[in-house]
Amino acid sequence: MDTTQLLLTVVLSVTTVLMIVVGLQLTFVLKELRKTIRKIGVFVDEIEEVESNKEASSQKKQQVHHKKMALHSILDKIRVLSPNLSLKTKRFFIKDKT
Secondary structure (H helix, E strand, O other): OOHHHHHHHHHHHHHHHHHHHHHHHHHHHHHHHHHHHHHHHHHHHHHHHHHHOOOOOHHHHHHHHHHHHHHHHHHHHHHHHOOOHHHOOOOOOOOOOO
16 A cells, blocks of 8 residues: 555545544534523513413512523623624625725
8 A cells, every 4th residue: 555545544534533523513512502492492481471471470570580681691692702794894796886
């Protein structure tokens, strides 16, 4: 076996292993995201239930308020970390008028 073939085989094997690891990690992240979205859905349903029921206890209202504030803080962190599309300066396939 030539050294070039050996080097290509090693590089291909390492790349394959790394891609498998990345795929598994992506699967775990997507599962966690699905769980989070379900929890948010349950929370929204709970908020709608409390708001529709005006005679809910004050303790229940406080719990919902704390959950609502936690949800807002999480959404604010996501908004800060995600890139804002309107702030991008590069525009592809659009001619500038200057």
